[in-house]
Amino acid sequence: MIDTPFQILEIGPGNGDFLLSLAAQNPNKKIAAIEVRKKRFQKILKRLEKAGIQNVFLLWGNAKTMVPRFFKEDSLEKIYILFPDPWPKRRHAFHRLLDIAFLTLLAGILKKRGELILATDSKDYAAWIQKNVEATASFKEVSFERDFSETFFEKVWKKEGKPILYFSYERV
Numbered sequence: 001m002i003d004t005p006f007q008i009l010e011i012g013p014g015n016g017d018f019l020l021s022l023a024a025q026n027p028n029k030k031i032a033a034i035e036v037r038k039k040r041f042q043k044i045l046k047r048l049e050k051a052g053i054q055n056v057f058l059l060w061g062n063a064k065t066m067v068p069r070f071f072k073e074d075s076l077e078k079i080y081i082l083f084p085d086p087w088p089k090r091r092h093a094f095h096r097l098l099d100i101a102f103l104t105l106l107a108g109i110l111k112k113r114g115e116l117i118l119a120t121d122s123k124d125y126a127a128w129i130q131k132n133v134e135a136t137a138s139f140k141e142v143s144f145e146r147d148f149s150e151t152f153f154e155k156v157w158k159k160e161g162k163p164i165l166y167f168s169y170e171r172v
């Protein structure tokens with residue numbers, strides 16, 4: 001368990017655009033991020049060093065196994081998961097991140113009234129997530145108030161004209 005009290009967690013920061021702006025906008029918050037792909041992790045690390053950002057702790061690995069190992073119960077104010085891989089094929093669905101077990105873990109590390117903020121371009125994935133969120137009985141949906149800059153994938157999907165779905169859930 002890391003003894004630093006993080007306030008914000010991003011899972012799957014990708015190329016790190018959003019993470020860097022989040023860190024700059026919240027200089028007094030301690031931010032953790034978990035990226036599973038090594039090349040992306042290394043790229044973000046370089047970007048953080050180059051920008052002189054001190055308030056981000058970047059982890060390389062699978063969030064599903066790292067969340068219970070590294071984060072305290074009842075500790076985070078916000079978790080961002082923006083454009084998680086949708087794995088649209090049925091035979092690949094087991095790869096999806098936001099299953100009931102993982103949502104239950106996320107609810108456990110959020111403080112009461114802490115927020116889980118999600119975005120996706122996939123209607124199917126959004127419906128699946130909502131069903132899972134309801135099954136955990138740990139969250140209530142609250143109105144989405146954008147407090148972040150565009151992410152890399154958001155720009156890509158917008159350019160392709162895809163509608164984007166955003167959700168905020170508060171831990172009850």
Ligand SMILES: C[S@@+](CC[C@H](N)C(=O)[O-])C[C@H]1O[C@@H](n2cnc3c(N)ncnc32)[C@H](O)[C@@H]1O
Nearest residue numbers: 012013014035036037062063082083151152153
């Ligand atoms: C579609 S990209 C979105 C990147 C970024 N959030 C954005 O909006 O530009 C999904 C990211 O999640 C990462 N990812 C997927 N599964 C993960 C897991 N189990 N743990 C940590 N990161 C994961 C991928 O490597 C990738 O960087």
